[in-house]
Amino acid sequence: MRITQKAKEKTAKNILRAAEQLFTDVGYKDTTTRQIAQKAGIATGTLFNYFPSKEALAMSLLAEEIQQGRGDYLKRRSGDEDFGEDLFLLISSELRRLKPYRNFVGPVLESTMSLFSKESSCPAGESTRSEHLQMVRDIIHAHGFSKIPDYISTTLYWSLYLGILAFWSTDESRNQEETLALMDYSINVFTQTISNSAL
């Protein structure tokens, strides 16, 4: 079809919008790629010309928000936060952006940014993970510590971070205040670990 770049972008957006709506209303697992294609006005096969998998399609919605959240953090921080405050601001900025997608964040992040898989065959997930971890490394560096091996702090951080996301995604407390409490503890724990090399 040698369609114009614009038409292609429009199709991509149609798919994303259709998927967003269905995932939110029907749920991630109960939405079929046939439904998404139909709602976007294309054939089923076409969907996979734009996104390598259902998972990747969903993740590209979330990746966009997480990136925006990181942008918010960079704008909002004043520069005189301590380490814990920096982390808190970063994560809460991401959560604010992710909020509209809370319904389907769970199953998507689980498979794309998993503790277990490392390479998830989902480009959007991979890059979101590595960009977030790089941001955290930058923050660590800016505050001038890091006495423990990188693989330890990275693994610990990623476990705690995913734990926060997972908890938040099903947190029914008022204003998700339990998530905030969990973040306080998690961040504190992490701070102590990387600042205090004594075992």
Add this chain to the structure above:
Amino acid sequence: MRITQKAKEKTAKNILRAAEQLFTDVGYKDTTTRQIAQKAGIATGTLFNYFPSKEALAMSLLAEEIQQGRGDYLKRRSGDEDFGEDLFLLISSELRRLKPYRNFVGPVLESTMSLFSKESSCPAGESTRSEHLQMVRDIIHAHGFSKIPDYISTTLYWSLYLGILAFWSTDESRNQEETLALMDYSINVFTQTISNSAL
């Protein structure tokens, strides 16, 4: 067929043995339930009379080992370990038992004991999770602290625990010594958190 209890048990074992071998050799995802059924000498449908899903079948292999590991821990502990030593002994006992299944532990635990799902439609996963957490609560209680809300310590612990399992399942260092280091840090972190209520 009103088959004897013994015959049923034998079929169940055939399925488990066939699955174990295929998961180990071919990998979890590349093994089909049709292959397992064929190797076990039954029809495809019969497999699902014995196990509700492929996932549950795999998890029942792992659940058995984790339970044995907990048994080992109870036998091995002398009673004068400190809190961290107790946790270390529990987890390392489980890992020792899981070792033959390291190849496919990742994808199975990911979906059955996930941070994200809570109820996983896999009975073996649910009970393994809750039994492990109960053991940990018992240990906490035996050592007499627990100053923070239960949902916090449980969530934190589960994140760290899954992080350890995930890291271990792909740890290629000699004798998995990196996993041991990660365990040291994780356990230390957790100990500090629940013993020190000061935020």
Add this chain to the structure above:
DNA sequence: AGAATAAAATGAGCGCGCTCATTTTATTCT
């Protein structure tokens, strides 16, 4: 022994994510 019954085994078939040979369409030649 033979009929009635209950329980387990069976495999055709469903719906899913995804693929790929084919068709359709826009652009680039002459």
Add this chain to the structure above:
DNA sequence: AGAATAAAATGAGCGCGCTCATTTTATTCT
């Protein structure tokens, strides 16, 4: 304008996990 070309759209169809109406088989009656 019309042929050649390149790129994207298409949907029939694959292989998977899993279901369920039907068949097979063991046990329990009389």
